[in-house]
Amino acid sequence: MITLTAFRSVPPFAQGLVRDLRVRWALEEIGQPYRQNLLGPGEQDTPAHRAIQPFGQVPAIQEGDLTLFESGAILLHIASKSDKLLPTNPVARERAIAWVFAALNSVEPHLENLASIDLFFADEEWAKLRRPGAEAFAKKRLDSVAHWLGDKHYLEGAAFTAGDLMMATVLRTVRDTDLVTGHPVLGPYLKRCEARPAFQRALSAQMAVFAQNAA
Numbered sequence: 001m002i003t004l005t006a007f008r009s010v011p012p013f014a015q016g017l018v019r020d021l022r023v024r025w026a027l028e029e030i031g032q033p034y035r036q037n038l039l040g041p042g043e044q045d046t047p048a049h050r051a052i053q054p055f056g057q058v059p060a061i062q063e064g065d066l067t068l069f070e071s072g073a074i075l076l077h078i079a080s081k082s083d084k085l086l087p088t089n090p091v092a093r094e095r096a097i098a099w100v101f102a103a104l105n106s107v108e109p110h111l112e113n114l115a116s117i118d119l120f121f122a123d124e125e126w127a128k129l130r131r132p133g134a135e136a137f138a139k140k141r142l143d144s145v146a147h148w149l150g151d152k153h154y155l156e157g158a159a160f161t162a163g164d165l166m167m168a169t170v171l172r173t174v175r176d177t178d179l180v181t182g183h184p185v186l187g188p189y190l191k192r193c194e195a196r197p198a199f200q201r202a203l204s205a206q207m208a209v210f211a212q213n214a215a
Contacts, residue, residue, distance in 0.1 A: 001035055002027065002078075005052065005060040006206070008038040009213045013119060016203060019071040020059035022169050024202035026075050029165070030082040037062075038209060072104050072166065079162040086162055099155050099163025103170045107145060110138045111173040118176070139179065142171075146185035153192065160196065168193035 004027075006020035027034050043049060044056040053060040053069045060069045061077075068074050076097065079085035087093050114134045121127035145167070149155065154164045171180045171190050180186045193199060 001033060001063070003035045003037050003062045005037040005039065005049070005062075006058050006209065007044075008040050009210055015210050016207060017172060017175075018058065018206065019169070021202055021206050022071045022166065023059045023061065023074050023078065024205050025165055025169070025199050026078040026085060026162070028198035028201045029196075030078060030084050032078070032081065036209070038213075072100055075100060075162055075166060085160075085165065087159065092156065092159075092161075095156050096161035096163045099161070100166045103163065103166040107141050107167070108170045108173065110134070110141050111170060114138045114177075114179075115173050135179075138174070142179060142183065142186060146183060149185050149189055154189075160193070164193055168199075 004020060004023055007018060010018055024034075039049060039058065044053075044058070049060075050056055052062065052067045055069075057069070059071055059074060060067065061074050062068075066077075068077055076086075079096075086096055114131070117127045117131050117134055152158075154160050155167060156163065168190055171186060172194075174180055180190055194203075
């Protein structure tokens with residue numbers, strides 16, 4: 001069985017966004033049970049955790065002799081176990097994988113940049129000057145995703161894949177703005193993804209941990 005390492009508690013603004021949600025969602029999509037290894041305050045920097053996650057972050061998984069970190073790598077490992085997230089058709093499979101990387105590399109950094117400004121530096125003068133440019137570039141990347149989606153249900157058509165799972169979690173980064181929720185294409189797309197029962201179970205599982213460990 002897979003053991004998922006995640007945080008026991010995080011600040012309210014991060015709840016529902018921590019990247020172990022991606023792993024939980026993938027496991028729920030393929031119907032695989034898992035155990036939790038929850039880190040308390042300061043435990044992310046212990047030698048034991050650094051031995052499985054070199055950067056002291058989450059998520060990480062352990063499955064038999066395999067220890068794996070980075071949410072993208074973990075997602076693809078889990079997705080490879082079932083055709084529910086990676087199609088059996090070789091071309092469709094590679095396209096789904098490409099969208100995982102696109103979400104992580106072409107979209108997420110720009111949304112994270114904007115979210116970081118809003119959450120941590122909003123009152124700084126440099127941030128006030130930087131934000132319009134950061135938002136403009138984030139919008140440009142979001143519009144590119146929307147243009148590709150068009151009237152498709154998911155990124156590659158009718159089937160939900162690992163690429164959609166990763167993209168949806170990335171889009172949730174700016175959930176406190178209307179950049180996605182107010183977008184005529186991306187808003188409905190994200191709602192479709194979040195309406196999946198597997199996502200709802202994953203989100204509930206993560207939030208339950210935080211509720212049980214609230215100060």
